Amino acid sequence: QQALPNVVILATGGTIAGAGASAVNSATYAAAKVGVDKLIAGLPELAKVANVRGEQVFQVASESLTNDNLLTLAKRVSALSKQSDVDGIVITHGTDTLEETAYFLTLTVHTNKPIVVVGSMRPGTALSADGALNLYDAVNVAGSKDAVGKGVLVTMGDNIDSGRDVSKNVNIKTSAFSSQWGPLGMIVEGKNYWFRAPVKRHTMNSEFDIDSINALPPVEIAMGYEGVSSVAIDAIAKSGAKALIHGGTGNGSVADRIVPNLQKARTDGVIVIRSSRVPDGFVIRNAEQPDDKYDWVVAHDLRPQKARILAMVALTKTSNTKELQRIFWEY
């Protein structure tokens, strides 16, 4: 229909495409089973709000996605966003790593058009399945003029969150996703209600562009914990990783006995990025550890898995630690 926006759904798998043996299976089921055409056919309400077509990009559970998958998906999103017959793009995705893909697209796809990443916590076969409404919301937001220029968005549980900020904070429950800085808005009965806009650089204002990124460098994560040893850090430093994210305790603190190992990794050429295992809050430069002296970078408010995404993207352009720190403040 001419008056309706054109929205493309790129399907990648996850629980939103899952199926269980019975309606009471809310946790025991197979993810990534239902094809995108069946998902669209099962939700006739979509046709009333957008001209929708689907593409099956992958059919996997999101914990198994690879860097190559990220590149393939982002390049497809970028190509579609340049088509005049596409107004918005929805990506259906498993929820386990949805926050990472959403952030990767935020950093690398140059478009003003709405990109919405969506999943579900229960398969469509379950009682009180949440996928249908989440997908309906995603298509509505992707086709909305008022979502233009707001970057990559996530529609889960009636909220519209920023793809940069949002994380899976609860498992099992449908209230799984939230952002420490709050959602950007809500969507109710197909209408968007906005309350804030992202201030970090994204999409059109990003210095990174997926059209010129063809490989991502290896970046690994080591956790901090009481009793931590240097086993993981030493293995990562020797692995050929270009950067090591330290998911430290508290304010990104580092056990004194492993500081020399991280210093050695840095002298050997590995970028050391100090993040925190604490979900909210942020890491302050030169607090806890003398980052200037050690030539380390701090991850700002990014959790280890989000810091890894930004590090991979940033390292495609620079391995200068001053530049990397600027990038971590700005994105």
Ligand SMILES: NC(=O)CC[C@H](N)C(=O)O
């Ligand atoms: N709720 C989900 O989507 C989780 C299913 C699966 N582990 C995935 O991330 O794809």
